[in-house]
Amino acid sequence: MTPITEVEGRRLALSNLEKVLYPATGFTKGEVLHYYATVAGALLAHLRDRPLSFLRYPDGPGGQVFFAKNVPPGTPDWVTTAEVPRVEGPARMVLVQDLPSLMWAANLVTEFHTPQWVIQDPEEADRLVFDLDPGAPATVVECCEVALWLRERLAADGIEAYAKTSGSKGLHLLAAVRGSSSERVTEYAKRLAVEAERTMPRLALHRMTRSLRPGKVFVDWSQxxxxxxxxxxxxxxxxxxxxxxxxxxxxxxxxxxxPEELAFGAEDVVGRIREHGDLIAALCEPDSAGRLPD
Structure with a gap:
């Protein structure tokens, strides 16, 4: 029988809590849900008002993994959804606005992926992102070197950058921006990626060509x-x-x-939030946003 729990007045059916999703460590679905409940205070600020894309892995990373953007079948009517413009036509997508919605989404066993804009103004980007992806034998250590250069380059334009691990092998740089379209932010990010490659030709790469990537850090500006x-x-x-x-x-x-110095599991992150709070909370504060140079 599927257990029913109540979260802030919402009734949720949380299924298969003993199911092992990460066989390498024995990490169960119940532990996944506990992790998200514990970090909700930090996570929700970065999810709020952003249409959610689901990367689902209901049988663990070794099973079927699939990407979905439309509202999943069976979504409770109390979960916020919104019509979202897309290149191939509008779609209705989920907005995780509160703890019950977060726990419902987490029960689907999903990675959370979000765009660099909020639903109130999809025409304006409010974040800039670089995805630093190392090509073996390069690792996150080389990503850090590129990240430090990008940090200084962004600072020269009055934009403050923050870093996070990708959770895989690379590093992400994020910055709050205002007053620009996604197209303009993309152009600016590409310009800096090209500049990084020109400055560090043996380390940085702005092109997606896979044959060029071994030993270098791909500065992915396209996101x-x-x-x-x-x-x-x-x-x-x-x-x-x-x-x-x-x-x-x-x-x-x-x-x-x-590389292991910047590899964090669920238990590590719970401890880090307890000790430091949200290290990138400023991204969600309007006053922290910078403007792109003319």
Whole structure:
């Protein structure tokens, strides 16, 4: 029998709580739900008002993994949804606005992916993102070197950057911006990626060509496009172990000498939030947003 629980007045059916989703560590679905409930205070700020794309892995990362954007069948009527413009036509998507909605979505076993704009104004980007993806034998250590350069370059334009792990092998840079379309932010990000490659030709790469990527860090600027999404801060990832896309300090980026130093699991992140709070909370504060240069 599926247990029913109540979350802030909403009744939820939470299924298969003993099911092992991460066989490498024995991490269960119940532990997934406990993780999301524990970090909800930080995570919800980064989900709120952003249409949610689901990367689902109901049988664990080793099973079927599929991506969905439309409202899933059986979505409760109390879960907020909204009509969202898309290149191929409008779609109705989920907005995770509160703890009950978060726990309902987490019960589907999903990575949370969100765009760089909010539903109130899909024509204007409010975040800029770089996805730094290392090509072996490069690792997150090389990503850190590129991230530090990008941080300084963005600062020169009056834009403050924040870092988080991808939860996989790379690093994400995020910044709050205002007053620009997704197209303009994409153009700006591409310009900086090209500049990074020109400055660090043996380390950075702005082109997606896979044959060029071994030993370099691909500076993926394309996720700023309005139709693209990025793993949300604090989301679990569909990896062999329950790794998290975890915010990190610039001191940690500067000091990183080995990949394991910037690899965080669910239990690590719970402790980090307890100790430091949300390291990238400023991204959600309107006053922190910078303007792109003319």
């Amino acid at each position: 700023n496009a309005a139709r693209k999404t990025t793993a949300t801060p604090y989301t679990l990832r569909a990896r062999p172990e329950p790794t998290v896309s975890a915010p990190v300090t610039w001191e940690e980026v500067e000091a990183c000498a080995a």
